[in-house]
Amino acid sequence: MSEQPQLGLIGLGTMGAALSLNIAEKGYPLAVYNRTGSVTDAFVKTAGDLATSLTPTYSLENFVAAITAPRVIILMVPAGSVVDDHIDALKPLLGANDLIIDAGNANFYDTERRAKRAQDEKFGFIGIGVSGGESGARHGPSIMAGGTEADWTRVAPMLEAIAAKYDGTPCAALMGPGGAGHFVKMVHNGIEYADMEMIAEVYSLMRDGMAYKAPQVANVFEGWNKGRLASYLIEISAKVARAKDPISGAAMLDVILDKAGQKGTGRWTAIEAQQLAVPVPVIEAAVAARNLSARLQTRQRGADHFGEAQIALEGEGIASETLEKALIAGKILCYAQGFEMLAGAAAHFKWDLPMPAIARVWREGCIIRSDMLNDMATALTNNPGDNLIFAEPFSGLLKDCQSALRDTVIAATKAGIAVPALAAGLSWFDTVRTRRTSANMIQAQRDYFGAHGFERVDGKDEPHGPWAGHED
Secondary structure (H helix, E strand, O other): OOOOOOEEEEOOOHHHHHHHHHHHHOOOOEEEEOOOHHHHHHHHHOOHHHHHHEEEEOOHHHHHHOOOOOOEEEEOOOOOHHHHHHHHHHHHHOOOOOEEEEOOOOOHHHHHHHHHHHOOOOOEEEEEEEEOHHHHHHHOOEEEEEOOHHHHHHHHHHHHHHOOEEOOEEOEEEEEOOOHHHHHHHHHHHHHHHHHHHHHHHHHHHHHHHOOOHHHHHHHHHHHOOOOOOEHHHHHHHHHHHOEOOOOOOEHHHHOOOOOOOOOHHHHHHHHHHHHOOOOHHHHHHHHHHHHHOOHHHHHHHHHHHOOOOOOOOOOOOOHHHHHHHHHHHHHHHHHHHHHHHHHHHHHHOOOOOHHHHHHHOOOOOOOOEOHHHHHHHHHHHOOOOOHHHOOOHHHHHHHHHHHHHHHHHHHHHOOOOOHHHHHHHHHHHHHOOOOOOHHHHHHHHHHHHOOOOOOOOOOOOOOOOOOOOOO
């Protein structure tokens, strides 16, 4: 060690180890600690030249003592009670002006609670959402912080140094107080669920509706990644479609079980959207699709009992250009819903969420990074408070692509190929541009059985129908 660090990191799992190396590489010496000492030893041993910037420790007491006050301590431990346990264990060891950063995948309510608790303690607390997976953590993630301006200013140079860069601009920003950073990360993950699901649905149309083999699918995705859909997820979708199984030699996609896993952040997004009364049907459909994918026995029984759902698409199937436009439309609608949810949270929690900055932070490093986000940042700057679907270039793109989305959903439905996220986006879009919906029937029903009342189109103060007293 060349100098005693002012920075330490607890938790040397996949993400913690990668983030530690990123920090050390950017010129910030740090102490490291893991509950299992052998993990610490193995990590330092494989750190190469960066090992000289690492101080391994084997107890929390030694860990804290190895860091020069005022300390900055990063927690990279599993979300939930484990975070609270570590804070409780650190509390008697910390001094004035020490700062804890929870960089794990925490529920934002937990982060809110911890931030309020820290106000009464001698140490500070920041919750940051980190996106980009292991590669991002190692080479540059997207960072979404929640905390005070003073605490952010203190650690911003380090966080901006380790963050991904878009044209030289760090993809790291303060989102607001308390749990704001983890809330933004949660919505990011909800959008990620939806983006992945829509790509998978288009893949299903090619595979099940048009008998495309995996290399043909790869060709399509590779072409799309040169246009409007250029993004990390389209890029890796092409790569996984191109890959072969080293065991059997078959296409990798053909040997992977169709049972999607999840860690819960997409589910949190769907639940919180309902709490905020903000419609995010594309995200909700994606979460439901993952849940249904896990019900293998039910799906197998359904196929046996009712017959396989999928049949070949009519004619020559769906043109690549049509599928591309359908996915462009779906993507815009999904992101529009995500930013609407962020706006709803800002109003509810009294956060001044920086919408353009959020889009800019997502331009590089994170899983949903795409060329489209740069235009979104501009649109959110030029049209504050407005839904993305009404801002250019997205309004024009939707006008151009909506028929492709409709044709794709119709063709998929006729062929029995499930496209729940694309269909949910289309239905939301149709509702948004319906001048008079059928909700008047719902209001009438509510008034009939519960005397809930309604508003009239003529403005008259007669909030109940003539059916009062006629309940069976």
